[in-house]
Amino acid sequence: MKWFAPIPLSIKLPLLAAAMMVLVGTVASQQVLRALAQVQDARIQELARMHVEGLSVALGPLVLRNDIWEVYDTLDRAAQGNEGRRMVLTAVADERGRVLAATDPRRVPMDSDIAALAGDAVALDDLSVDGASNILSLLAPLTYQGRTVGQIATELDVADLLSERRQALLYLIMGNAIAIGLLSCVGFLSIRKMLQPVTTLARQMTETKGEPHPIPTSIIPRGDGELARLARTYNSMVGAVAAKAEAERRLAERERFVALGRLSSSLAHEINNPLGGLLNVTDTIRSYSDRPEVVRQSADLLDRGLRHLRDVTRATLDQNRIDPETRILKLDDFEDIKLLIQPEVSRLALELEWSVDPDAVTQHSVPAGPVRQITLNLLLNACTAAGQTGHVGLMAHSKDGNLSVQVTNTGLGMPETALDRLLGDGPLSPGGGVGLRLVREIAKSMGGTISHAHEEGVTRIVVSLPASGEVSNAQE
Structure with missing residues (x-):
């Protein structure tokens, strides 16, 4: 999940919401399709039961008499009825499983074994539209007056039911996709608007140059929510930082003057001592003005002392002068x-x-x-x-x-x-x-x-x- 960490929070939350919606939509779609399958299975079982029971009533006496032509005629009339569009093939066999008649004699010849037709057939209660094939095979007993007199094998066309199921699945997918897309966009815009104070706070903390700037009051959320308190706390911190910086600036100015005072005191001490010696030199020159060698030595001493004082003064000026250029x-x-x-x-x-x-x-x-x-x-x-x-x-x-x-x-x-x-x-x-x-x-x-x-x-x-x-x- 390392790739997920750098994604902004305003995108993470809609993505998580969309993932949850996909999960919920998938579960809901499965439930809808399961309910639809149960309804379809109930419909096909009811239709097959009515078909078998109707044929049992109509064909029971005929099968007992072994009246093949009447059985075939009854099957033909049943195939032409409403259920014939669903029942694509019906075959009737006697107690021994020998076919008496079928709606398609070419495919199911008379006197053939009905087991060849009903190889994949299931019982009436197990009939289900599973989607594996468009044709369902049913094998049911032919009962007359409480007695099993034969067997009925029927093939049902359920292509329309499968098409209905696929269409329902397509509608569910499209509906979920549209709902997820719309709700994700709405969620993205809503969350981005809700997180606007956090985004502003992050920008103020990372993009501002020099001293931090407070968040404008106009974009702070109203009320006393978490984001509003966060923004106000940040503004308070910015004010405290500005006050601290101003206090340190003033203290630095004061320390500068204190340092200058200490330096001035030391310089005054340093200058005062040479001045005493220089005054002595001037007195010597006045006293021994008629002696050139004494005057020369005194002048040299006076020159060195004055140069020393000049150097000290110049260095002090250089130290405290504010230069316009570095x-x-x-x-x-x-x-x-x-x-x-x-x-x-x-x-x-x-x-x-x-x-x-x-x-x-x-x-x-x-x-x-x-x-x-x-x-x-x-x-x-x-x-x-x-x-x-x-x-x-x-x-x-x-x-x-x-x-x-x-x-x-x-x-x-x-x-x-x-x-x-x-x-x-x-x-x-x-x-x-x-x-x-x-x-x-x-x-x-x-x-x-x-x-x-x-x-x-x-x-x-x-x-x-x-x-x-x-x-x-x-x-x-």
């Missing part, structure tokens, strides 16, 4: 990420291990913005998890044709709530940000995967991104 990831993007994470590393006195394969970056055409966002978010979380004097690492290389970005850190490992945000698709639990969930959503939109492991005190998160990944505008 820019392909380059090796400089990882250098910017390293520069951006350096203040947090310095503040926590972390040991940073950095390994980026230039060939892997250039060979994989992936968008720069999403990769920068994923990497920076994971590194910020890794710095927080590692704590003071911990260890944080990043490695970017090519693996199985994908760009693999691995972030490691020492610490106690990620709690269950954080793992649910990073690896799960369920609703966000109260408290905490959505930075890890944002990492997952961006990776999924690019067709990538995320794996997590915690071994020997080291937490390892690997993001595998295929080439030519794309993200939605909302996430960019």
